[in-house]
Amino acid sequence: MDDPRTDEALMLAYRDGDAAAFDGLYARHRASLFRYLLRQCGRREQADEMFQEIWMSVIRARSNYEVTAKFSTWLYRIAHNRLIDSYRAAGRLAEFEVDAVDDEGDPPEYPAPATEQPERQVERAQLAGRLMAAIATLPATQREAFLLAAEGGLTVEEIGNATACGFETAKSRLRYAYARLRQELEDLR
Numbered sequence: 001m002d003d004p005r006t007d008e009a010l011m012l013a014y015r016d017g018d019a020a021a022f023d024g025l026y027a028r029h030r031a032s033l034f035r036y037l038l039r040q041c042g043r044r045e046q047a048d049e050m051f052q053e054i055w056m057s058v059i060r061a062r063s064n065y066e067v068t069a070k071f072s073t074w075l076y077r078i079a080h081n082r083l084i085d086s087y088r089a090a091g092r093l094a095e096f097e098v099d100a101v102d103d104e105g106d107p108p109e110y111p112a113p114a115t116e117q118p119e120r121q122v123e124r125a126q127l128a129g130r131l132m133a134a135i136a137t138l139p140a141t142q143r144e145a146f147l148l149a150a151e152g153g154l155t156v157e158e159i160g161n162a163t164a165c166g167f168e169t170a171k172s173r174l175r176y177a178y179a180r181l182r183q184e185l186e187d188l189r
Contacts, residue, residue, distance in 0.1 A: 007071030015065045022062075026055065029075060036076070036151040039135065040083055040144065050082050057082075073158040076148055080162050083144075127188070134184040142177035149174055 013021035038047040160170035
């Protein structure tokens with residue numbers, strides 16, 4: 001059964017020694033955080049490594065945790081900083097590049113639910129591929145804003161806080177991302 005407490009209450013409980021509260025936070029945010037990382041860096045191994053480092057950062061920061069923002073904003077701020085460190089180390093800070101293939105050169109798979117008919121599965125796979133390709137063409141800052149909204153569920157204000165830019169800048173990045181995606185996928189309407 002899901003814990004009815006807010007993320008912030010769970011993190012405060014974890015800070016105060018309730019290990020089960022961490023399990024609740026992890027269960028709520030693991031999938032969206034991993035998808036965000038995978039779509040930002042494009043390589044599963046790198047996303048796995050960052051994912052573990054981010055959760056270790058949460059664990060290390062628990063004793064000093066205070067509610068200053070939504071937990072998800074705080075979590076994605078840690079993720080954003082880890083991504084920036086990774087880009088900086090790889091000399092890619094100026095431009096976020098997405099490697100949209102796996103080690104065998106195949107595009108990543110995004111399977112539809114198994115309960116759907118094969119025709120629907122093929123259609124969904126094609127749409128997912130088009131969307132991923134469209135997301136990959138976004139400039140890095142727009143892609144990040146879009147993924148924080150779509151995968152992280154963050155508001156414009158929270159995106160601004162997570163990426164250390166102002167509200168209007170975050171709003172513009174998100175607006176331009178949506179406009180570019182609409183233009184890229186216009187034939188699907």
